[in-house]
Amino acid sequence: MTLPMLSGEPEVITVGADVLGEALDAQAVPRVRVDWRPPMPGTDDDLARVLADPRRTGANETAVGRLLSARPQLIGVRPAHEVLDLPKGTFLHAGPPIDWERASGPMRGALIGAMLLEGLAADAEEAGERLAAGQARLDSCHHHRTVGPMAGVVTPSMWMFEVRDAEHGGTAYCSLNEGLGKVLRYGAYGPEVLERLRWMGEVLGPVMRATLDKLGPLDLTSLIAQALQMGDELHNRNRAATSLLVRELAPGIVDASPGHAAEVLRFINGNDHFFLNAGMAACKVSTDAARNVPGSTLVVAMARNGTDFGIQVSGLGDRWFTGPAGVPDGLYLGAYGPADANPDIGDSTITETAGLGGFAMAAAPAIVRFVGGDVSDAMAATRSMYEITLAEHPAYQIPGLDFRGTPVGVDVTLVARTGLLPTVNTGIAGRVAGTGQVGAGLVSPPASAFTSALAALAEVAGHNRASAM
Numbered sequence: 001m002t003l004p005m006l007s008g009e010p011e012v013i014t015v016g017a018d019v020l021g022e023a024l025d026a027q028a029v030p031r032v033r034v035d036w037r038p039p040m041p042g043t044d045d046d047l048a049r050v051l052a053d054p055r056r057t058g059a060n061e062t063a064v065g066r067l068l069s070a071r072p073q074l075i076g077v078r079p080a081h082e083v084l085d086l087p088k089g090t091f092l093h094a095g096p097p098i099d100w101e102r103a104s105g106p107m108r109g110a111l112i113g114a115m116l117l118e119g120l121a122a123d124a125e126e127a128g129e130r131l132a133a134g135q136a137r138l139d140s141c142h143h144h145r146t147v148g149p150m151a152g153v154v155t156p157s158m159w160m161f162e163v164r165d166a167e168h169g170g171t172a173y174c175s176l177n178e179g180l181g182k183v184l185r186y187g188a189y190g191p192e193v194l195e196r197l198r199w200m201g202e203v204l205g206p207v208m209r210a211t212l213d214k215l216g217p218l219d220l221t222s223l224i225a226q227a228l229q230m231g232d233e234l235h236n237r238n239r240a241a242t243s244l245l246v247r248e249l250a251p252g253i254v255d256a257s258p259g260h261a262a263e264v265l266r267f268i269n270g271n272d273h274f275f276l277n278a279g280m281a282a283c284k285v286s287t288d289a290a291r292n293v294p295g296s297t298l299v300v301a302m303a304r305n306g307t308d309f310g311i312q313v314s315g316l317g318d319r320w321f322t323g324p325a326g327v328p329d330g331l332y333l334g335a336y337g338p339a340d341a342n343p344d345i346g347d348s349t350i351t352e353t354a355g356l357g358g359f360a361m362a363a364a365p366a367i368v369r370f371v372g373g374d375v376s377d378a379m380a381a382t383r384s385m386y387e388i389t390l391a392e393h394p395a396y397q398i399p400g401l402d403f404r405g406t407p408v409g410v411d412v413t414l415v416a417r418t419g420l421l422p423t424v425n426t427g428i429a430g431r432v433a434g435t436g437q438v439g440a441g442l443v444s445p446p447a448s449a450f451t452s453a454l455a456a457l458a459e460v461a462g463h464n465r466a467s468a469m
């Protein structure tokens with residue numbers, strides 16, 4: 001057999017180490033760069049089993065279709081003891097389940113504050129002793145259709161955003177945002193923290209409930225989509241989204257509670273992150289719509305408790321797959337530095353799970369001034385996330401990428417095949433209880449959370465194949 005002769009200039013295909021390709025570029029040698037990475041070590045057999053599962057493609061199409069078609073609407077603000085049936089002495093927290101013994105400094109600080117807020121201890125020392133003795137019940141927010149930023153502690157008396165999915169009927173909840181600085185979610189529990197929380201329970205919550213009762217449901221998908229066009233990424237930058245929310249709420253607040261309107265509007269207007277918590281509930285109800293699809297490899301939750309980073313996968317029910325939470329790399333406030341930082345904490349990674357936050361940094365170039373890096377880093381972060389996701393969000397579009405939809409739908413198999421981990425931007429809590437926020441930055445989840453989930457998927461796929469024989 002005679003092989004055909006190649007015509008034209010020879011080209012070199014380069015894979016891997018860029019230094020070789022750069023040497024060719026310096027010599028003006030034409031080349032084609034192939035962006036390939038080896039799978040995560042030790043995942044070959046599990047990947048083969050999962051990729052061979054005949055359910056996987058259809059299951060992922062179903063799960064992603066539900067996530068993308070969700071229509072989250074803010075329908076009310078109500079006390080946690082009403083909507084979550086929380087009895088006195090029960091507290092929800094961010095991330096996978098954890099007990100007092102393993103809890104980090106900011107988680108312990110927030111739980112101490114929760115005990116004081118609910119009148120279950122006279123002072124911080126007594127609160128800590130009671131918590132150590134197991135006199136309070138702790139559970140994950142995610143187990144109750146709830147998410148909480150940073151420590152994410154929810155007590156029975158706190159008021160919650162209530163968000164309903166108008167398409168699939170699910171409901172999700174998140175507490176009201178306290179603002180920045182020394183706040184409970186960062187583990188602070190001083191008198192000013194408790195005074196603010198009590199005002200939120202006595203004034204802000206009831207006013208918000210009366211306002212939404214008058215206005216009716218607010219379309220959060222539309223607000224998020226507009227905010228992305230205005231420079232937010234909806235995790236660490238919510239300035240535009242909060243402004244849009246204030247515009248929607250202000251007339252209703254004035255009508256519903258003229259006596260408190262000025263102080264409520266002043267509080268919301270002075271808190272650029274007020275929308276964050278409503279947005280988190282919107283993301284939670286959207287990803288929950290994609291849960292429990294047998295065979296699906298879609299990640300439906302990423303969350304941290306300050307000790308562990310955990311994920312949940314659509315095809316694996318409510319099981320958590322965890323690894324150690326990392327310390328974010330970023331910018332610090334005042335004299336604080338890396339030694340003051342606690343490992344990553346909070347349920348706010350539900351934004352990345354739904355295609356926002358670190359996945360949408362290309363929409364928010366100003367975010368780099370908050371978390372470090374430059375604009376090109378933000379663009380690169382978003383572009384890289386398309387490699388580990390199953391879809392592009394039809395409503396959440398990025399002007400700087402020619403209105404391409406944000407990458408959404410993290411796939412465990414794509415993470416394992418590429419070695420790329422989700423990009424998360426986040427606030428940084430002080431490791432000592434009571435400190436509050438010390439900075440903000442970027443962090444990656446532990447690879448072990450994804451490899452252990454992959455192993456579980458492989459086991460299920462094997463059982464399914466055996467039972468079909």
